[in-house]
Every structure is written in structure tokens, then in C-alpha cells.
Amino acid sequence: MxxxxxxxxxxxxxxxxxxxxxxxxxxxxxxxxxxxxxxxxxxxxxxxxxxxxxxxxxxxxxxxxxxxxxxxxxxxxxxxxxxxxxxxxxxxxxxxxxxxxxxxxxxxxxxxxxxxxxxxxxxxxxxxxxxxxxEARVKRPPVIQRPKRTVKEVVLSVLQSLPGISSERSIKIVKSGLFKDLQDFVMHPGRLIHLKGVGEKTVKSVEEALRYPWKNILEG
Missing domain, CATH: 3.40.50.10130 (Rossmann fold)
Structure with missing residues (x-):
């Protein structure tokens, strides 16, 4: 088994x-x-x-x-x-x-x-x-694939992958009017401080993740 x-x-x-x-x-x-x-x-x-x-x-x-x-x-x-x-x-x-x-x-x-x-x-x-x-075990395991996501789902997923950004908070960010699109968010993450419930610690963590040099990842 x-x-x-x-x-x-x-x-x-x-x-x-x-x-x-x-x-x-x-x-x-x-x-x-x-x-x-x-x-x-x-x-x-x-x-x-x-x-x-x-x-x-x-x-x-x-x-x-x-x-x-x-x-x-x-x-x-x-x-x-x-x-x-x-x-x-x-x-x-x-x-x-x-x-x-x-x-x-x-x-x-x-x-x-x-x-x-x-x-x-x-x-x-x-x-x-x-x-x-x-007894009824199949010989081949099922194929587990994520279904194709919409652009809306991709945007929310990107936001939710950042520290301190929950599913509920990602929706609030989109509705807040602080950012016009994801690119605007990436360029100006500091505006998050104006969203109710978001503190300086969360803003700093998001900024650190967005600004983290990729060469550091490659260097291990």
C-alpha cells in the first residue's frame, strides 16, 4: 500500500x-x-x-x-x-x-x-x-494539473505571493484605487501604507521582495 x-x-x-x-x-x-x-x-x-x-x-x-x-x-x-x-x-x-x-x-x-x-x-x-x-489501484497515477488561469487570477496570485498579502487583502489592494495595474504596484509599492490595516513592516517586506537582486538567488 x-x-x-x-x-x-x-x-x-x-x-x-x-x-x-x-x-x-x-x-x-x-x-x-x-x-x-x-x-x-x-x-x-x-x-x-x-x-x-x-x-x-x-x-x-x-x-x-x-x-x-x-x-x-x-x-x-x-x-x-x-x-x-x-x-x-x-x-x-x-x-x-x-x-x-x-x-x-x-x-x-x-x-x-x-x-x-x-x-x-x-x-x-x-x-x-x-x-x-x-485492490482497485490504478497502474498509472492521475495527472494533476492546474487549470489555465485567467489574467485576473494571475494578477491576484502574484499579489498573494508577496509577504503579508492575503487573498482578502489582495482584493482590497485592487479595489483601493492606489494602483492602476500590477506594473504600477511593482513600481510604487510604498503606496500600500495608505491601505487600511497595512503597516510599515508589511510595506518594507513587500519592497524587499520586489527589490531583491536576482543575482543573489543564482549565487545561492
Missing amino acids: SVVVDSREASSHKRMVEMLSRRLEVKVKFLPVGDYLLSNKLLVEHKDVLGFVNDMRSGRLREQVRLLKSVDGCDKCILIEGWLGLIQRFSRIKPSAVARCIDTLIFHYGIPVIQLPNKEWTVEWLVAKAISLE
Whole structure:
């Protein structure tokens, strides 16, 4: 039985990878979408409870669902790990909003949502699922490709790749009127200081990233 773990997921959940390695053949590599690919048959997006809520609010979840839906050749699901009651303790979002979101994922997008209490249960489920899929394992892994993006999506993606620029903040930048286009933003990033909620530290980090000499990258 085999499982491919996304390299970013493996880096942030080393204990889970170790636990899986004791029972499955684990390969760590970059996956454009999803965190676990089980027996080349099931792509799993793994989130803890608060991460799920944060991605809901920022709009990142919508983008991840779009990418999951673009994958051909395997089934997809979202695994939420942790106690849902934490949402009421550490977030202002209403339980009804979370319930509606999960309902939409299942019934509108056709993506099953698995909810488990902790890492141990998550590992047990991943192992059990990989074993159950093994008999029907495909010989060739599914081709996971990002769908062609629109110019609008490319612009927002560039903004969101900069330090301190979230999905929500990138939209605010576009709507602010401080910049006429991406080139104007690159030429005058200091104007960000006039955007509500943006401090000098964020502006400085953005400027450093935009002005960083490429020769330093090549020199390692």
C-alpha cells in the first residue's frame, strides 16, 4: 500500500508522516493540489478545524475546491481534523456558516467531507482507506494539473505571493484605487501604507521582495 504526501504537508506534519511510514510505503513529493494521494485513487485535502475556518473566511477554500475539481483520474475528499466546538471558542464565525459550507462542499461540489477528532484517528483512516483502495489501484497515477488561469487570477496570485498579502487583502489592494495595474504596484509599492490595516513592516517586506537582486538567488 502506498501514499504520496505533499512535501509542504510532510514538512509541517512530521509526526503523521512518521506514523504512516510504519504501516505504508510513503513517498514525499510536491503535489499541486491536495495533501495525500492514496494508492493513486483518492486525493485528500487535510485541514485542522481552525485552518478550515480561516480558509473559509479568506476565500482560499474556494480556490482549493476549484483545483480539486480540476483533477481527473481519482476521487477527492476533504478531511477536517479536530473538534468542531473549537470554532465557537476561538472564532467569531457562526456554526451555521460552517455547517452551510460543509453542506455546499458535499451536495453542490460533490466533494465528501470526513471529520475526525485527532491525528491518531487521521492516520488510522488514511491507512485503512489506502488498504481498501489497494485492490482497485490504478497502474498509472492521475495527472494533476492546474487549470489555465485567467489574467485576473494571475494578477491576484502574484499579489498573494508577496509577504503579508492575503487573498482578502489582495482584493482590497485592487479595489483601493492606489494602483492602476500590477506594473504600477511593482513600481510604487510604498503606496500600500495608505491601505487600511497595512503597516510599515508589511510595506518594507513587500519592497524587499520586489527589490531583491536576482543575482543573489543564482549565487545561492
